[in-house]
Amino acid sequence: MEFLPRTLLYYMLSHGYLYSALLRHTKKRRLVLAAFPFFVVMGLFPYIHGLLPDGSMAQKIFARTGAVWQPLAFFCLLAVLGKDLSALGGRLGRGRSTRSGKPLSPAARRKLLLLLLVCAGLYAYGLHEAHDLKVRRLELPLSAHAGAQRLRIVFAADLHIGPQTGISFLRRTVAAINAQQPDIILLGGDILDDALQGTSADRDALRQLRARLGVFAVLGNHDAFGGHERALAFVESCGIRVLADELLPLGPLALLGIDDPDVRAQKGNTDVDVAALAAGRPCGSLLVPLTHRPHLLPGSVGHFDLQLSGHTHGGQIGIVEPLLKRTYGTPTGLSRHTSEAGESLVYVTTGVGFSKLPIRLGAPPEIVVIDLAPAAADAARP
DSSP states (O other), X not given: OOOOTHHHHHHHHHHHHHHHHHHHHOSOHHHHHHTXXXXXXXXXXXXXXXXSOTTOHHHHHHHHHHHHHHHHHHHHHHHHHHHHHXXXXXXXXXXXXXXXXXXXXXXXXXXXXXXXXXXXXXXXXXXXXXXXXXXXXXXXEOXXXXXXXXXXXXXXXXXXXXXXXXXXXXXXXXXXXXXTOOSEEEEESOOBSSTTOOOXXXXXXXXXXXXXXXXXXXXXXXXXXXXXXXXXXXXXXXXXXXXXXXXEEETTEEEEEEOOHHHHHHHTOOOOOHHHHHTTSOTTOEEEEEESSOOOOTTOTTTOSEEEEOSSGGGXXXXXHHHHHHHHSOOSEEEEEEETTEEEEEEEOOOSSOSSSOOOBSOOOEEEEEEEEOOOOOOOOO
């Protein structure tokens, strides 16, 4: 089976570094050696989870163990890295080791305790926010599109289905989407945390999605991490149509589903002629590109109406978002872009799930309800 090791690289390197820190900082060598198999298993966490019998008790126990351990390992990794970098800085700055062997002073202990309490508080809030699903609403006019009927789209991206997000959160997300009574449901990629995930319970949950005109999706980079063909088979088995570099006329819309670059690379395709695809839309229809990554397609501004993207998670921790805006040129939320050809809108969602670390700070998960109304109102503003 085709497998891209990028998902595993984080797990293996982080657990290898943590294990080496244990060897360096503890005198109980036998205990550390006994823990070696655990670190190996957790370093291969997403791969082993996919190998366990689908829906089995072993898979459920393993998923729950990993969901508790992986965040703890992340914070331990930060602590070890901070300590090692501090020691390295001291040696470089003073030409000698900073290890004194002296116990911490009472003042230093109080500062350390305060730091630990702040970190614990941020982690607890971040864990809560990561599961506090919001519903964002937009109403966009269709006055330029004669004969258009009111249409409701529910857009969600970055579900990251896997053992860390959990089946209960997925079921709650599906229920929240269905509660909006959508005409169309669009999923913007990274449906799976990696393509080795996706249990029968996950499939049953996604099969509950209901929309009058159907459920459509594109694949993201995480869907490709275990081979895009496996992800495609899983998503389609849920009754969801995957759009892969293709145009689909759908009522007053023309959906343009664009493959993620990682998916296209696995297929052996180097590029796609987006202009040629877009040229096939019915006259007067609303062109809606659905792309996982929020890049503006070259020369596309003014030629499409509303692009829907995800991928960034809004930074997952809000202070990262300005960097993402500079990287992609499209901020989180609704933005408008202009060229000589006209104006286009882009919505970049914070997504539903999370990657690696199950916390969010200032970037809560969301589903987006977009009401397209044939009103003569002014264009919606971000």
